[in-house]
Amino acid sequence: MPTTTHLTARRSPALIGVTRAPGDKSMSHRAMIFGAMATGVTEIEGLLEGDDVLATARAVEAFGATVERLGEGRWRVTGQGGFRTPGGVIDCGNAGTGVRLLMGAAAGYPITVTFDGDASLRKRPMKRVTGPLADMGARFEWQADDDRLPVAVSGGGLTVIDYVQTVASAQIKSAILLAGLNADGVTTVTEPEKSRDHTERMLRAFGVEVGVLPMGEGWKVSLQGGQSLTGTAVAVPGDPSSAAFPLAAGLVVPGSVVTVEGVMLNALRTGLFETWREMGADLTIANRRMAGGEEVGDITARHSALKGVVVPEERAASMIDEYPILAATAAFAEGATVMRGIGEMRVKESDRIALMAAGLQACGVKVEEEPEGFTVTGGPVRGGATVTTHGDHRIAMSHLVLGLAADEAVTVDEPGMIATSFPGFVELMQGLGAIVETGDA
Numbered sequence: 001m002p003t004t005t006h007l008t009a010r011r012s013p014a015l016i017g018v019t020r021a022p023g024d025k026s027m028s029h030r031a032m033i034f035g036a037m038a039t040g041v042t043e044i045e046g047l048l049e050g051d052d053v054l055a056t057a058r059a060v061e062a063f064g065a066t067v068e069r070l071g072e073g074r075w076r077v078t079g080q081g082g083f084r085t086p087g088g089v090i091d092c093g094n095a096g097t098g099v100r101l102l103m104g105a106a107a108g109y110p111i112t113v114t115f116d117g118d119a120s121l122r123k124r125p126m127k128r129v130t131g132p133l134a135d136m137g138a139r140f141e142w143q144a145d146d147d148r149l150p151v152a153v154s155g156g157g158l159t160v161i162d163y164v165q166t167v168a169s170a171q172i173k174s175a176i177l178l179a180g181l182n183a184d185g186v187t188t189v190t191e192p193e194k195s196r197d198h199t200e201r202m203l204r205a206f207g208v209e210v211g212v213l214p215m216g217e218g219w220k221v222s223l224q225g226g227q228s229l230t231g232t233a234v235a236v237p238g239d240p241s242s243a244a245f246p247l248a249a250g251l252v253v254p255g256s257v258v259t260v261e262g263v264m265l266n267a268l269r270t271g272l273f274e275t276w277r278e279m280g281a282d283l284t285i286a287n288r289r290m291a292g293g294e295e296v297g298d299i300t301a302r303h304s305a306l307k308g309v310v311v312p313e314e315r316a317a318s319m320i321d322e323y324p325i326l327a328a329t330a331a332f333a334e335g336a337t338v339m340r341g342i343g344e345m346r347v348k349e350s351d352r353i354a355l356m357a358a359g360l361q362a363c364g365v366k367v368e369e370e371p372e373g374f375t376v377t378g379g380p381v382r383g384g385a386t387v388t389t390h391g392d393h394r395i396a397m398s399h400l401v402l403g404l405a406a407d408e409a410v411t412v413d414e415p416g417m418i419a420t421s422f423p424g425f426v427e428l429m430q431g432l433g434a435i436v437e438t439g440d441a
């Protein structure tokens, strides 16, 4: 079987069609992990079958849960009400969410487990999670560097913590809350700026009481230790972070009308859509309804004349994974789009500020990079470059969308990584009429 070594996107005719985005990645990880921590059966519908979530599925199996695939996106997790010591190392692949939430959950149980990941995950900071978990009493043995995987975690016997976040991070918040479920007393996490709240919402569906107290722009989230989770049904809606790519293509390819149905509209995830509207995007949301405890809707993007904007810094957490695709669409806007207060982008699967700046510049776009942000000045986009993605799915997809409306083709390397969050991306885009070609070796 040949392996796909690169993908090339070419200037495409109008994209027209109705499609669906894969299941939300944040919710899919949580459904697997909570299902394994629970007692009884959790039936999941719409699970994202991307590599990140499949790594979490294998992890929870190793921790003692029974995991069965019933059909496309339909999975059953039978939990044992806790984690047991796994037989080997837990390899979380490329998934920051997977490893950080699993470390938090594992810290609550009297087990010892080693976590590892791929080359990208081994470069990402872990102390932001292990620091507070160590303050709660978990023990960590670092194998290489004391902020990087692999690390052995020994859990159990935790005390509670009253933690104040210094970065708006749902991964840190979730790790602490999951550990707090097995600590003695009330664990609280104060967020000066709100991060996505899927953990709080989904824990409630598993029967856990979670308190939320508004505090200025943020909130204080708390839970009492000793509560147990009961298996439940989870319906995972479409991922707004993935829907962003076909919608972006709809906005930048002349004549396009692209609809993505069933997209989750949790207000802590929709900063990109708000920003695009401010840029003049013709984006409409129809059929708003509730599904799986979240509001969802069908979003239609029509080709639009975009103009540059200054993105409010306080919006960053609600669109942190979307700045790469925002930057790609900003390349077609009139004037400058200023994106600041996004230093967190540098510690994702790659340094996303540096890679977007380099990729867009290679395609003839004016980009000014700053320590905690960047500014993209739009205009006609030349394209005509091969972009290095460092195995980052969102860098790859963002440049492919750029290539659909650029003068010359855009090629990306390491396209296999797209499947971490968006399996079937190429076929879905081709189905809308996009010219995306695979290069094999």
Ligand SMILES: O=C(O)C1=C[C@@H](OP(=O)(O)O)[C@@H](O)[C@H](O)C1
Binding pocket: 025, 026, 027, 097, 168, 169, 170, 171, 172, 174, 195, 196, 320, 321, 344
């Ligand atoms: O909790 C989650 O599911 C996620 C939180 C975000 O990370 P941070 O918590 O590091 O901001 C986001 O970038 C990631 O893709 C998913």
Ligand SMILES: C=C(OP(=O)(O)O)C(=O)O
Binding pocket: 025, 052, 094, 095, 096, 097, 098, 321, 348, 349, 394, 421
């Ligand atoms: C940052 C991301 O994911 P994670 O942190 O789970 O690797 C992402 O999907 O863009």
